[in-house]
Amino acid sequence: MGWKGILGFEYGIVQGPLGPDISGPELVAAVANAGGLGLLRAPDWESPDYLRELIRKTRALTDKPFGVGVVLEFPHEENIKAILKEKVAVLQISWGECSKELVHDAHSAGVKVVPQVGSFEEARKTIEAGVDAIIVQGREAGGHVLGQDGIISLLPRVFDLVGDRDIPVIAAGGIADARGYVAALALGAQGVCLGTRFVASLESYAHPTYKRKLVELNETEYTDVFGRARWPAPERVLQTPFFNKLGTIPANENELNQPVIGHSTIHGTEKEVRRLAGTVPNASTTGDIESMAMYAGEGTGLIKEIVPAGEIIKRLAEGAQLLIQKQFN
Incomplete structure (x- = not known):
């Protein structure tokens, strides 16, 4: 049985789209096969043919759904068209406007839209656009950081903003183990998005x-x-x-x-x-x-070894379950 699943995935664990190409087919497929949501990273330039090949290489390694992350700061229109045509499970976007038109086009193709936000106001705008989930990134996150707020203060505000809408809130920023997972759940998240922990995985394309x-x-x-x-x-x-x-x-x-x-x-x-x-x-x-x-x-500082991505997901899910049973029941 899955635990804390979101968006149709077994676990509420998301592997962030690691740039520029660190989350390649091998990592994304490993995450998908373990029941999490793996995200490829689209090129930061228009390359729809290459992106289609990337998606197909991933599909050759897994029969499970996965997604693609796109940074809207860079040229992306043709890349997004390719993503929607390939009908991946999730289009994850960041660093740009999540418009109603984009959400409509994605939903018409059967693709869910999950923006990453770094502020309360940005979260409000994405909710109005009709998104399927929101990744809330705290200042603790690695790589390019969207906002100035820490996850412990920003996440509950976004959770309250979502209210009774069916929009899962996913926490990102500084989470690397089961304790972080449980803390995010206590703040209102239904899932967690990890980047650095998956960079330090066996399958990542990092040097x-x-x-x-x-x-x-x-x-x-x-x-x-x-x-x-x-x-x-x-x-x-x-x-x-x-x-x-x-x-x-x-x-x-x-x-x-x-x-x-x-x-x-x-x-x-x-x-x-x-x-x-x-x-x-x-x-x-x-x-x-x-x-x-x-x-x-x-x-x-919580990363002590390089392990397979599937093991990371297993430790997160089982560790969180155990922690909740022991500490909070």
Whole structure:
């Protein structure tokens, strides 16, 4: 039997769409096969043919439903058309307006829409658009962070805002174990969305050094030094030795005037990686890996080992059940 399922999935556990391509077919299929909601990450440029192939590769590894995450800050119209045509289970969107027209088009294709929000006002707008669920991201989250509120204060407000509507609220930000899952449930969530914990999984497409650092290091920092030219949004990163030595970076400094420190193949496209770039190292990345950005949420200190994604879901679900039975019954 499933426990705390949402949106037709066995468990209320979502694997966040890890950019730029860290949540590939292998990870998403592993999450889906374990009963969670796995999310691919669409390219940050129009590439509908490649995206269709990505979806089909995932379907070759699982017969369970899954979704695709799209960052609306980047070109996306053709990518979304491809997602809807492929009729994946969930379209997850962030960093842009969730319009009624988009929700209507997705529902017409039989696709559920799940936006990620970082503020109360953004949540209100998505509810009015008729979405199927809402991921509420706290400032504790890794990667690019949408808002300034912590999850412990923002989540209950969004839960109250949803009221008796059939819109599951999903908590994101700093959650890495069963205790975080139970805490989110106590705040009103019906599910949790984890990013960093799944980066540190056997199936993720993150570079082995990135995964190792998530186990070895415990501290993160909210900053804006990475990727200023491409995407000037704040992010939470791992406090690697490289980051700790950076000091203050002048406002006019960005990756464009920095040296190339490596190369990476991202969604089939060759990319240079410059110092201070906002692109995390994937399995294909070569060069000075230790000097690249490594996104991580505040739950990083709870990650002690690299395990299969299915094991992560099992520990979350069974651990939460056990904790509730022992502590709250």
